Amino acid sequence: xxxxxxxxxxxxxxxxxxxxxxxxxxxxxxxxxxxxxxxxxxxxxxxxxxxxxxxxxxxxxxxxxxxxxxxxxxxxxxxxxxxxxxxxxxxxxxxxxxxxxxxxxxxxxxxxxxxxxxxxxxxxxxxxxxxxxxxxxxxxxxxxxxxxxxxxxxxxxxxxxxxxxxxxxxxxxxxxxxxxxxxxxxxxxxxxxxxxxxxxxxxxxxxxxxxxxxxxxxxxxxxxxxxxxxxxxxxxxxxxxxxxxxxxxxxxxxxxxxxxxxxxxxxxxxxxxxxxxxxxxxxxxxxxxxxxxxxxxxxxxxxxxxxxxxxxxxxxxxxxxxxxxxxxxxxxxxxxxxxxxxxxxxxxxxxxxxxxxxxxxxxxxxxxxxxxxxx
Numbered sequence: 001x002x003x004x005x006x007x008x009x010x011x012x013x014x015x016x017x018x019x020x021x022x023x024x025x026x027x028x029x030x031x032x033x034x035x036x037x038x039x040x041x042x043x044x045x046x047x048x049x050x051x052x053x054x055x056x057x058x059x060x061x062x063x064x065x066x067x068x069x070x071x072x073x074x075x076x077x078x079x080x081x082x083x084x085x086x087x088x089x090x091x092x093x094x095x096x097x098x099x100x101x102x103x104x105x106x107x108x109x110x111x112x113x114x115x116x117x118x119x120x121x122x123x124x125x126x127x128x129x130x131x132x133x134x135x136x137x138x139x140x141x142x143x144x145x146x147x148x149x150x151x152x153x154x155x156x157x158x159x160x161x162x163x164x165x166x167x168x169x170x171x172x173x174x175x176x177x178x179x180x181x182x183x184x185x186x187x188x189x190x191x192x193x194x195x196x197x198x199x200x201x202x203x204x205x206x207x208x209x210x211x212x213x214x215x216x217x218x219x220x221x222x223x224x225x226x227x228x229x230x231x232x233x234x235x236x237x238x239x240x241x242x243x244x245x246x247x248x249x250x251x252x253x254x255x256x257x258x259x260x261x262x263x264x265x266x267x268x269x270x271x272x273x274x275x276x277x278x279x280x281x282x283x284x285x286x287x288x289x290x291x292x293x294x295x296x297x298x299x300x301x302x303x304x305x306x307x308x309x310x311x312x313x314x315x316x317x318x319x320x321x322x323x324x325x326x327x328x329x330x331x332x333x334x335x336x337x338x339x340x341x342x343x344x345x346x347x348x349x350x351x352x353x354x355x356x357x358x359x360x361x362x363x364x365x366x367x368x369x370x371x372x373x374x375x
Contacts, residue, residue, distance in 0.1 A: 020134050071099075124161060133167035239257065316370075320362065
């Protein structure tokens, strides 16, 4: 992977909350422009300070996620303008997340003019009963019109997110969604398996018997059908949940999975700085927009020193999420030992098996083998 840093920017604002979501965000309701602008100003201050702190010379990828960045509309212009003034900010890949119900032509045009060259669109499903069951907003007709508009602006540089295992969804419904979305010629799909997180509105509805959802085996079966459909359209599964046309993999996320240094800015964001001795340092901001506005500094973030043993395991855990696995040269240079010498028995056992499909059991055995090495 390229040298340099990646940058993740968290926009923790949504118009409303999907029932399955457990990511930190707050509603834009009763939040005036001054409040939004104060948060964006805090982001800029934080990013500038981190660039100085870590002596960053080159930001090679950037990703604006959320939350729902597209709910900011033209207000995001300040952030984008300030980023482009930074001498080290020349990302080859610059992604922004959006939801189809909140995008406009003006927003898409602004993104393109500001150097954003990749759009990740949170479609999740086009099946109306499933959408309504998990509190997805917007009229389906408008959503499909906006998907077409987004695909026009970001032709061959757009990714669609889908979820398998939503309420009222089956194999045929997911495949129908895929068939409809492929017509827009996206370069990338992310297909996630539905998980029910404690504390979410969906979990409470299931407990109360308001919503029923398929068991894990059926959810996995729906996901596998979706995976097969996406692959039949010529998309390569290059990571556990991600599929791309040749050369259109998400470079930013690949840098996470290959454990390159990245800065994180924003409430609930985290960053990881890789040291030269096989260790790393991770900092995580509190899930509190008000606190972040008052003190947008990594000095206020929770900092964790990651020792060599833990970082080695993380490198394997993240790397083997990908089809290509961890970079063997990077691994050896960091830890002074090859992947084969670390987990030879586990690699042999899974030689003919799909490591991505059996990732949890593979990693459990790999970590046990590392522990027995007593490095």
